[in-house]
Amino acid sequence: MAKRNTLFVCQNCGVAQPKWLGRCPSCQSWDTMVEEPAGPARRGRTSAPVKLTPLTMALERPEVRQRTGLPELDRVLGGGLVAGMVVLVGGEPGIGKSTLMLQAAQSLGGDGGRVLYVAAEESARQIGLRAQRLGLAGRGVELLADTALEPIAQAMAQGGYHAVVVDSIQALKSDELASAPGAVGQVRHCAAELAGAAKAAGCALFLVGHVTKEGALAGPRVLEHLVDTVLYFESEPSLSLRLLRAVKNRFGATDEVGVFEMGEAGLAGVSNPSAHFLAHRPASAPGSAVCAAMSGTRPLLVEVQALVSPSGLAMPRRQALGVDQGRLHMLTAVLAIHAGLDLGGHDVFVNVTGGVRLSEPAADLAVAAAIASSLANRPLPAKTVCFGEVGLAGELRAVGRSAARMAEAQRQGFGQVLTAPGKTAAPADLELLSADRLDQALALLW
Numbered sequence: 132m133a134k135r136n137t138l139f140v141c142q143n144c145g146v147a148q149p150k151w152l153g154r155c156p157s158c159q160s161w162d163t164m165v166e167e168p169a170g171p172a173r174r175g176r177t178s179a180p181v182k183l184t185p186l187t188m189a190l191e192r193p194e195v196r197q198r199t200g201l202p203e204l205d206r207v208l209g210g211g212l213v214a215g216m217v218v219l220v221g222g223e224p225g226i227g228k229s230t231l232m233l234q235a236a237q238s239l240g241g242d243g244g245r246v247l248y249v250a251a252e253e254s255a256r257q258i259g260l261r262a263q264r265l266g267l268a269g270r271g272v273e274l275l276a277d278t279a280l281e282p283i284a285q286a287m288a289q290g291g292y293h294a295v296v297v298d299s300i301q302a303l304k305s306d307e308l309a310s311a312p313g314a315v316g317q318v319r320h321c322a323a324e325l326a327g328a329a330k331a332a333g334c335a336l337f338l339v340g341h342v343t344k345e346g347a348l349a350g351p352r353v354l355e356h357l358v359d360t361v362l363y364f365e366s367e368p369s370l371s372l373r374l375l376r377a378v379k380n381r382f383g384a385t386d387e388v389g390v391f392e393m394g395e396a397g398l399a400g401v402s403n404p405s406a407h408f409l410a411h412r413p414a415s416a417p418g419s420a421v422c423a424a425m426s427g428t429r430p431l432l433v434e435v436q437a438l439v440s441p442s443g444l445a446m447p448r449r450q451a452l453g454v455d456q457g458r459l460h461m462l463t464a465v466l467a468i469h470a471g472l473d474l475g476g477h478d479v480f481v482n483v484t485g486g487v488r489l490s491e492p493a494a495d496l497a498v499a500a501a502i503a504s505s506l507a508n509r510p511l512p513a514k515t516v517c518f519g520e521v522g523l524a525g526e527l528r529a530v531g532r533s534a535a536r537m538a539e540a541q542r543q544g545f546g547q548v549l550t551a552p553g554k555t556a557a558p559a560d561l562e563l564l565s566a567d568r569l570d571q572a573l574a575l576l577w
């Protein structure tokens with residue numbers, strides 16, 4: 132491929148310079164010049180008609196999902212892979228991205244597919260050792276240990292792959308740019324070229340990207356708009372769990388979470404995360420409530436903890452982890468006004484265990500119950516699950532997916548559920564308590 136000229140473009144104002152400069156001569160910002168190819172070679176306009184696709188034609192071909200064989204991965208992908216889908220898998224070094232990708236590659240390859248695994252950071256031998264450790268058969272997976280973009284794109288164009296894994300995008304280098312691997316310009320250019328190659332070949336593409344604690348400049352952030360799906364792999368140290376979250380997905384919901392456990396033989400999907408999240412629950416301690424939350428399409432029981440302690444501060448503290456800070460302020464106000472709780476002289480800390488983030492209002496009742504329990508220094512009934520939205524007037528509101536939440540409570544061996552009045556009947560063996568108002572609900576708990 133003929134070497135194109137490159138330009139250094141300010142990421143702040145867009146001004147282009149032939150040489151790298153530490154400070155943009157136009158907008159004066161520092162360290163914003165990034166190398167980019169100087170535009171594609173100019174092609175003459177052809178008189179060929181522009182090809183359009185009628186929507187009716189597009190409708191006739193519903194998307195076919197290819198399952199990866201790892202149910203927790205399929206869940207966050209929105210049900211499986213779509214041809215030409217580009218997925219960015221981000222996470223801190225050592226979290227298990229390579230392990231996950233190799234397991235997915237084997238699962239797809241062993242299922243009769245052909246998978247290309249580009250090892251840009253490790254040698255083929257290192258990948259082989261990992262595969263051995265994971266007990267993989269190796270069938271259907273081809274390795275390419277290279278860091279140059281062009282041969283990878285060529286291999287993809289030769290075709291026949293169902294999926295391609297590039298581990299990692301930060302280790303790739305294109306001949307067209309002079310900057311080092313990992314530089315913003317390189318990462319973006321390589322990702323764009325590979326995404327184009329994947330769309331042309333109709334294969335799914337996984338790009339692995341490292342994020343550092345500081346959220347590194349050349350990390351996955353600069354790629355998010357280039358790809359269809361962004362998954363982040365995070366750890367939950369206290370539970371030895373790994374959570375795979377979708378933060379962007381053109382082919383599915385973004386509130387799905389895949390749960391894995393790292394063991395001797397690699398990553399194993401956790402099909403019953405509720406049990407993990409509740410495993411260390413001090414059931415007889417005040418300030419602990421169980422919430423039936425929805426994590427995407429999956430109901431999840433999580434423990435909400437509150438600690439209410441006398442405060443010496445003029446403005447007592449309200450600290451939330453795993454629930455929205457503003458929501459906590461609102462709930463403490465509602466508890467004070469409508470349930471008569473004396474929180475004015477108390478600090479309130481709320482935490483959702485297991486690193487789970489509860490973003491839905493359905494968690495309100497459990498948060499309120501945990502706070503009331505801690506203030507009263509009385510444990511909540513051990514076998515009760517709460518869910519429901521709390522309104523500013525102190526009313527309790529019904530939330531969606533009640534049946535799924537109740538079914539999960541019953542499945543995990545709880546005997547009672549407390550929520551707002553609704554149309555959903557509780558399953559057998561599960562006692563349904565409902566209240567119109569928050570103060571009534573709290574009274575029912577004791």
Ligand code: TYD
Nearest residue numbers: 224225226227228229230393394395396397
């Ligand atoms: P790795 O997938 O290399 O992480 P990343 O690609 O995100 O940098 O592996 C991460 C860690 O997982 C590593 O410290 C070793 C550990 N591990 C296991 O505990 N069990 C296993 O079977 C494998 C393959 C790795």
Ligand code: MG
Nearest residue numbers: 228229230298
């Ligand atoms: Mg790795």
